[in-house]
Amino acid sequence: MGLVRVLQYACLAVVVLGSIIPLYWIVLNAFRVDSEIAAYPPTFLPRSFTMEHFTSLFEVYGFQQYLINSMLVSTTATAAALVLGVMAAYGMSRFRYRAVRAVGELSLLAYLLPPILVLVPITQILIGNGLGDNRVALAVLYAATLLPFALWILRSYFNGLGIETEEAAMIDGCTRFGAFIRVVLPQALPGIVSTAIFTFNAAWSEYLFASTLMTSNEKLPANPAIFLLMGHMGTESWGLLMAAAITIILPVLVLFFMAQRWLVSGLTEGAVKG
Amino acid sequence: MRTRRSLSDRTLAHLLVAPALVLIGVFAVYPFGVAVLNSFNYVDINTGALTPVGMDNYVALVTDPQIRAAFGRSVYWTVANMVLQVGIGVLIAMLLNLNLRGQRIARVLVLVPYMVPAIVAALVFRFMFNDVTGVVNYALRSLGLIDEPLNWLSDPQLMMPTLVLVNVWKYTPFFVIIVLAKLQTIPRDLYEAVAIDGGGWRHRFTAVTLPSIIPVVIAGMMLRTIWTAYDFDVPFLLSNGGGPSGSAITVPLAIRSLAFEQQQVGVASALAVCTAILLTGALYFYLRGYKRSERSEG
Known part of the structure; x- marks a missing residue:
């Protein structure tokens, strides 16, 4: 693969990631516990899984x-x-x-x-x-x-x-x-x-x-x-x-x-x- | 030799379009008329009573420094959005037309931002662009691109660029779709002809690609310019209602705030009518450009 092709694939990866990273961030944080969301520096992979935000969304806030x-x-x-x-x-x-x-x-x-x-x-x-x-x-x-x-x-x-x-x-x-x-x-x-x-x-x-x-x-x-x-x-x-x-x-x-x-x-x- | 017709074509045709006409009349034509009428009156917000004030509301548009500032922001907002969305959109469309592996799925994924509702985009970007805890500042600092965290949403100087950035993320896919669809219709032998004549990629772009996509780009810009200039949701929601010291108040935000917070319905209507006239002017230039580009393409 020539250098041009490599660059083209790199651009494609950047464009696709740029398009969907905000969605990834939504999903990641909707399903992890508050302490992990608030952690600084932020982490990019989930370590916990919780449904508590959805429970609170539907049961507390209706x-x-x-x-x-x-x-x-x-x-x-x-x-x-x-x-x-x-x-x-x-x-x-x-x-x-x-x-x-x-x-x-x-x-x-x-x-x-x-x-x-x-x-x-x-x-x-x-x-x-x-x-x-x-x-x-x-x-x-x-x-x-x-x-x-x-x-x-x-x-x-x-x-x-x-x-x-x-x-x-x-x-x-x-x-x-x-x-x-x-x-x-x-x-x-x-x-x-x-x-x-x-x-x-x-x-x-x-x-x-x-x-x-x-x-x-x-x-x-x-x-x-x-x-x-x-x-x-x-x-x-x-x-x-x-x-x-x-x-x-x-x-x-x-x-x-x-x-x-x-x-x-x-x-x-x-x-x-x- | 038509048989079994109970209605004449003429009656049927008019019956078919009548409900649409009523709905558009009630919710578009009539309100627009009311807006024009309001713009020449002082409107009592409680009783709806009109007191004629001549051109006073239009004079207020020119003399009120806040409205002038809103105009300035709207021009910046619209021009920056169009330039970036068209530029980046064309580049991405060309990238997706290179026959790279995985481009089928890439073509679907790059359209996702366009489908994301403005409120969701505003929420997640407020989260990611947070000054102190936001992931964007963290990532940029880790990569060594900035030394100090940027106050994306709290620095009045940075407010408009941040809004433009998010809006470009959300709406560039529109140009990707229409340009990509056009690129796919360009016959391969056109490019080969240029290559045989010894033209490089730059020549291929200016001689083949550009002339064939310009008409769709102009047509798309015509629609997007109007909708961007009047976009309320992204500036309002992302800036949390106008931003620090009103630094995100574009014309649509000013219209709503004038009407519902400052009870200046007349001035709000004048601002709406005035902007409509300006945009109609812009539309005229687009149409001229569109006709010229279609002629030169054909």
Whole structure:
């Protein structure tokens, strides 16, 4: 192996390690005892194994309540964004009426509209209508903010599917709806799955709206609820916080590894064609 | 020769997009309108009553030294992030396109930071960058790279660089993905043609690689510039709400603090609208660059 190749492998190792060391640090410290976490100089390999941080997370702090809140809000938002996104994306890719195209352009603008820009008005509107501290309202809000992204990714998938098989099915006696269910949907499934995962991930990771709108502790999603685990005066239990971090990161990473092949193509489509 | 249609295509098409239109109207168009309206008014936070103040809120943006400082930090934050993410992203993508052993698994692992929620990234980096007990300072001192521990998160001078560093870790994979996907479509014979003409790796890069990745890089930068400029989560969470003496207060943090802590909804809205206008301008230049690069590629 030449010197250049050795250098290339060295760079690859640095890049991969740099990407995953923070995750290693989370896992390492979530499962070792406090005395080992606090030891200085720090140690890089575990000498103890404990579940005490998770026990305290669930039994003392009741963190499962916040994870359930997150799961409910994220799945509702994802389902709503996908159903409406599939409908609109199919409509936009198959029909070229002016009003339909205008909705497409509007949703592209909405896609580029950052949450912080509308945070204040949306807070005013929701709280003004008595929907401030409401998990359903939060899910609907997420669905609305994620819809433009879902719509554009799905549209590029539907555009990529030939219209011929669909027309053939309709000539063979299928209704348009039947052709959509039997011909279009199965072909678009990879696109729908990758869109679903990105949408779920975005809803699951959202912090700004959740922390601003949800005022009662028992309705908090897991992200802002992390702050309930922090001691006052900076006395953090890092083991506890890293255990909470694992519960937040796990669903996202499981989905990612299950579907990473589709995700890459989905993200590329969205970024390049969208 | 279509059969069994109960709805006309026209009605169906409009029914399909109507729910999306309603949702986007209620949660994007209407709030944006409210933001613009608010920016010309004094907003009573309790009653929601509006008192017109003309351009006063916009004047406040220019005269308030703290808002000007937030603007400055946002420019630094956005430019530094884009330069580093694109530069490092392209390098990593090229590294992952070399047909090295283990690159399949490496390609998956380098994407992990992109999936990590901001709150988790902020937590673990606060832990690792701790001034006294943090593992980063320990490692750098053991390697002899620094003599004294760096106050990553408590030195106002170091605050913004630390934020940029973490954000680059989290978002560089986005550019890796899109550039790598493009690199894989470049036909091998293009490189061979340059090699036959006697071109070295530098010539291969400027003659083949660069022209073909520039359009995707610009398209990606277009999206990422907007989202980075407006990113709230990483600066807010990593700096624990603004950092020592407000050294991490970028425009998004200033917007939220103006609206909810200082009860200056009008000024907060003016700041949001103003930034949107500036970013639309940036978008225009990206689009021009994108069209030019697409033409020269084709």
